[in-house]
Amino acid sequence: MNASGDRRDPEVRLEDFGDFETAWCPGCGNFGILAAVKRALVELQIAPHQLLFVSGIGQAAKSPHYLRANLFNGLHGRALPVATGAKLANPELVVLVQSGDGCSYGEGGNHFLAAIRRNIDLTLLAHDNRVYGLTKGQASPTSPRQMQTKAQPGGPTSEAFDPLAVAVTMHASFVARGFAGRQAHLAGLIAAAVRHRGFALVDILQPCVSYNRIHTHRWYEERCYELDGSHDPTDRDAARARIESNQERIPLGILYRNERPVLRERFPALQSGPLVGRSVDRAALAEIVAGF
Amino acid sequence: MSNPTTRNLVIGGAAGQGLGSAGHLLARHLVRLGHQVLVTQSYQSRIRGGHNSIALRVSQRTLSAPQERIDLLLALDQETIALHAGDLAPEGRILAAGSPSLPDELRSRTLRVPISDLGGKPLTNFILLGVAASCLGLEASALASAAQAALQKRPELAQKAAGAVRAAQAWANEQAGVRDGMGSVRLPAGTEQGQTRRVLMSGNQAIALGAISAGIRFCAFYPMTPATSVNQTLVSLSERCGLVVEQAEDEIAAINMAIGASFAGAPALVATSGGGFALMTEGVSLAAMTETPLVVVVAQRPGPATGLPTRTEQADLEFVLHAGHGEFPRAVFAPGSVEACFHLTRRACLLAEQSQGPVFVLTDQFLADAHRAIEPFATEALPELRPGSGVPEGAHPAGSFTAAPPSAPPAETAPGDYRRHAFSGTGVSPRRLPGGGPELVVTDSDEHTEAGHLTEDLTVRRQMVAKRLRKERGLRERIVPPERYGDARPELLLVGWGSTRGAILEATDRLRAAGRPTGALLFAQVWPLEPESFADALSAAAAVIAIEGNATGQLARLIRRETGCEIVRRLQRFDGLPITRDYILRALGAEQARSGATKEKP
Numbered sequence: 001m002n003a004s005g006d007r008r009d010p011e012v013r014l015e016d017f018g019d020f021e022t023a024w025c026p027g028c029g030n031f032g033i034l035a036a037v038k039r040a041l042v043e044l045q046i047a048p049h050q051l052l053f054v055s056g057i058g059q060a061a062k063s064p065h066y067l068r069a070n071l072f073n074g075l076h077g078r079a080l081p082v083a084t085g086a087k088l089a090n091p092e093l094v095v096l097v098q099s100g101d102g103c104s105y106g107e108g109g110n111h112f113l114a115a116i117r118r119n120i121d122l123t124l125l126a127h128d129n130r131v132y133g134l135t136k137g138q139a140s141p142t143s144p145r146q147m148q149t150k151a152q153p154g155g156p157t158s159e160a161f162d163p164l165a166v167a168v169t170m171h172a173s174f175v176a177r178g179f180a181g182r183q184a185h186l187a188g189l190i191a192a193a194v195r196h197r198g199f200a201l202v203d204i205l206q207p208c209v210s211y212n213r214i215h216t217h218r219w220y221e222e223r224c225y226e227l228d229g230s231h232d233p234t235d236r237d238a239a240r241a242r243i244e245s246n247q248e249r250i251p252l253g254i255l256y257r258n259e260r261p262v263l264r265e266r267f268p269a270l271q272s273g274p275l276v277g278r279s280v281d282r283a284a285l286a287e288i289v290a291g292f
Numbered sequence: 293m294s295n296p297t298t299r300n301l302v303i304g305g306a307a308g309q310g311l312g313s314a315g316h317l318l319a320r321h322l323v324r325l326g327h328q329v330l331v332t333q334s335y336q337s338r339i340r341g342g343h344n345s346i347a348l349r350v351s352q353r354t355l356s357a358p359q360e361r362i363d364l365l366l367a368l369d370q371e372t373i374a375l376h377a378g379d380l381a382p383e384g385r386i387l388a389a390g391s392p393s394l395p396d397e398l399r400s401r402t403l404r405v406p407i408s409d410l411g412g413k414p415l416t417n418f419i420l421l422g423v424a425a426s427c428l429g430l431e432a433s434a435l436a437s438a439a440q441a442a443l444q445k446r447p448e449l450a451q452k453a454a455g456a457v458r459a460a461q462a463w464a465n466e467q468a469g470v471r472d473g474m475g476s477v478r479l480p481a482g483t484e485q486g487q488t489r490r491v492l493m494s495g496n497q498a499i500a501l502g503a504i505s506a507g508i509r510f511c512a513f514y515p516m517t518p519a520t521s522v523n524q525t526l527v528s529l530s531e532r533c534g535l536v537v538e539q540a541e542d543e544i545a546a547i548n549m550a551i552g553a554s555f556a557g558a559p560a561l562v563a564t565s566g567g568g569f570a571l572m573t574e575g576v577s578l579a580a581m582t583e584t585p586l587v588v589v590v591a592q593r594p595g596p597a598t599g600l601p602t603r604t605e606q607a608d609l610e611f612v613l614h615a616g617h618g619e620f621p622r623a624v625f626a627p628g629s630v631e632a633c634f635h636l637t638r639r640a641c642l643l644a645e646q647s648q649g650p651v652f653v654l655t656d657q658f659l660a661d662a663h664r665a666i667e668p669f670a671t672e673a674l675p676e677l678r679p680g681s682g683v684p685e686g687a688h689p690a691g692s693f694t695a696a697p698p699s700a701p702p703a704e705t706a707p708g709d710y711r712r713h714a715f716s717g718t719g720v721s722p723r724r725l726p727g728g729g730p731e732l733v734v735t736d737s738d739e740h741t742e743a744g745h746l747t748e749d750l751t752v753r754r755q756m757v758a759k760r761l762r763k764e765r766g767l768r769e770r771i772v773p774p775e776r777y778g779d780a781r782p783e784l785l786l787v788g789w790g791s792t793r794g795a796i797l798e799a800t801d802r803l804r805a806a807g808r809p810t811g812a813l814l815f816a817q818v819w820p821l822e823p824e825s826f827a828d829a830l831s832a833a834a835a836v837i838a839i840e841g842n843a844t845g846q847l848a849r850l851i852r853r854e855t856g857c858e859i860v861r862r863l864q865r866f867d868g869l870p871i872t873r874d875y876i877l878r879a880l881g882a883e884q885a886r887s888g889a890t891k892e893k894p
Contacts, residue, residue, distance in 0.1 A: 085552025
């Protein structure tokens with residue numbers, strides 16, 4: 001988040017983000033997430049042109065096509081590096097990355113770790129349906145061992161990846177979990193993530209009505225609970241305890257957060273504003289050349 | 293016969309003996325004195341792990357390439373003598389640290405330097421430098437002062453180094469062998485320089501400076517020899533020049549970061565070598581599909597796979613030409629000198645912005661690392677990039693992407709109507725930057741509509757393919773035609789590309805001086821090729837030979853593909869060493885000897 005959120009004139013309304021036909025299956029969790037994203041942006045009063053969405057490939061990565069904003073829909077797994085470059089080029093842009101569990105934690109796993117370490121100031125909305133939808137039902141990095149798929153008839157050969165445990169262990173500066181079925185709560189989390197200064201992960205649980213018969217809407221509703229004031233998100237041990245406790249009780253909310261320097265502070269060149277629109281300092285350049 | 297005013301010094305020793313720093317200190321000093329200097333690794337073919345060597349070629353005239361024969365050999369260890377003495381010129385001399393055992397024939401040509409009397413083993417490099425200064429006829433105290441200045445960040449070492457240089461020079465001046473026996477080594481006075489004194493620069497440094505001068509603001513990289521010094525130079529200048537340079541987690545991230553930065557309005561560059569570029573290829577395709585300007589520097593080294601990391605080769609021409617899935621236009625520059633590294637990188641930056649896509653600079657380890665004395669670039673009047681507001685007039689002499697397209701790009705009636713990929717006659721769409729105004733900038737790696745949204749409309753698909761390919765016309769209008777040198781209707785035409793330019797120029801000079809009409813055709817841009825710009829040169833020559841640093845003749849094959857003209861004779865080197873003048877002359881000599889009785893075919 002940054003200064004651009006302060007421009008409150010004219011008022012940003014839900015209609016500004018448009019209403020588009022989608023390519024998703026009826027009942028897809030992506031609908032709830034899309035609605036929550038729009039609500040959060042209205043709450044934050046960020047206009048479409050101040051936003052940059054970056055997405056990868058997958059059903060989730062199509063989401064930003066269904067609202068009005070700047071968008072770079074790149075390659076599978078590579079949304080975070082594109083977003084990192086764009087944010088460094090112009091820190092005034094509010095940057096959100098939107099992609100699925102396969103894109104964010106599988107193909108893009110290395111970039112996920114690197115983004116946490118960099119503390120690049122952007123929000124990652126990871127649509128986590130624990131299955132590959134676009135390619136029709138293979139296991140994803142977050143699929144549990146007991147989940148049988150067409151490609152993994154005996155269940156996945158690897159243990160499931162736990163993005164939240166990894167993020168908290170690595171001192172990620174904002175770690176939250178939402179559920180596509182609780183739109184208002186999710187919108188609040190997204191708004192908090194965008195407001196947060198630094199890398200913000202919102203892992204969003206969502207049912208896949210076509211390929212995931214285990215983690216249905218009902219399955220989540222029976223297990224999810226919202227964190228209340230008894231959880232201190234600055235307490236890392238408490239966050240770990242919540243994440244690693246009983247799988248039958250899934251906490252939603254801000255699990256962990258900290259304040260630490262963001263990536264752009266490490267570049268002297270960015271102290272004087274965005275890189276965009278600058279001119280070459282010819283006198284300095286002539287001096288540099290002469291000094292070789 | 294070597295030119296009497298040209299001297300070739302080689303410093304050899306074990307890794308860690310500081311011969312690189314000593315060599316560069318002497319080279320810089322000689323440039324200040326007005327000499328032309330070319331610093332390379334020394335390229336004798338007997339190379340061993342752990343042994344390092346650096347060659348300084350010094351002259352009064354402009355130097356294009358290294359030479360193999362050695363006039364003065366500074367041997368920091370015994371092995372240097374074993375490895376390099378065979379390349380010693382008939383009048384060549386050796387300065388040896390300590391008292392190595394010597395074969396009889398070398399004894400009279402070797403000066404043994406008593407290291408322990410002149411400062412001790414840790415200072416061997418500086419002691420030999422002082423003796424060399426004396427042999428070259430350099431003024432006593434100047435090199436010592438230069439050493440002190442160069443090491444100012446380590447005052448204690450600076451003091452010792454300067455002392456060692458001074459003591460060694462004083463000792464050498466007393467030696468009869470130096471007073472009387474160094475006539476073949478002594479340098480004439482340096483030439484007068486104008487107001488702008490020459491500077492010593494490597495190809496990679498020139499690439500970095502060219503990029504900065506054109507307005508590059510962002511670089512992401514993963515270290516890889518021999519491209520690293522491009523990135524390192526950008527890092528070292530980042531604060532002063534207002535750049536962001538980030539080391540990425542891998543090359544995939546590096547190119548995607550650069551594309552993101554460029555999309556958001558910061559002109560971006562990546563520099564890597566073959567293996568790293570292999571990881572970047574999907575990103576190349578992405579830059580083309582999203583029409584994002586991007587400069588990719590590929591510094592070649594021998595492959596496949598890890599290959600020979602610190603050696604040179606020209607075997608990635610076809611790789612760079614075809615890298616990235618799908619069909620899209622591109623341009624590939626192949627600079628042949630330090631100056632060309634600067635100017636062609638600038639050109640690549642401007643062309644990437646104009647064509648809104650990937651443009652390549654293809655260099656190699658030899659050119660990347662070679663340092664040469666050059667006239668400093670005049671930077672005052674050079675055009676620079678302004679993403680989103682077009683490229684300044686005069687940036688290129690011929691042609692224009694923006695001039696009178698057959699169908700004018702559609703004007704936006706309202707901010708929401710901005711179409712990032714609007715159809716146009718040139719294939720280039722008006723560019724806006726995200727956050728730069730009320731327009732929304734949307735692009736997609738999927739096939740997309742003019743507005744940038746993904747589509748499966750197959751009519752749009754056909755139109756978009758055609759749109760992207762239309763850019764090739766603009767690229768062709770801006771081709772750098774191959775350089776022609778020597779005789780226009782030669783008996784022999786030497787054809788080359790990229791870093792072999794210097795060696796080919798010098799070989800051409802030698803052959804012409806020997807009375808053989810010779811010409812050279814040198815490609816500084818290897819794609820697109822316009823046959824009209826060089827086909828006549830090929831047909832005017834009685835014989836043509838393609839000289840390339842690879843095993844399969846990649847440029848020759850490309851020329852055949854584009855012109856139908858087959859260059860049968862090939863001179864190919866792929867042992868990891870650069871093609872030198874002497875290598876060419878030897879190969880031609882051997883060829884001539886072989887074909888002595890048989891009739892020569894063109």
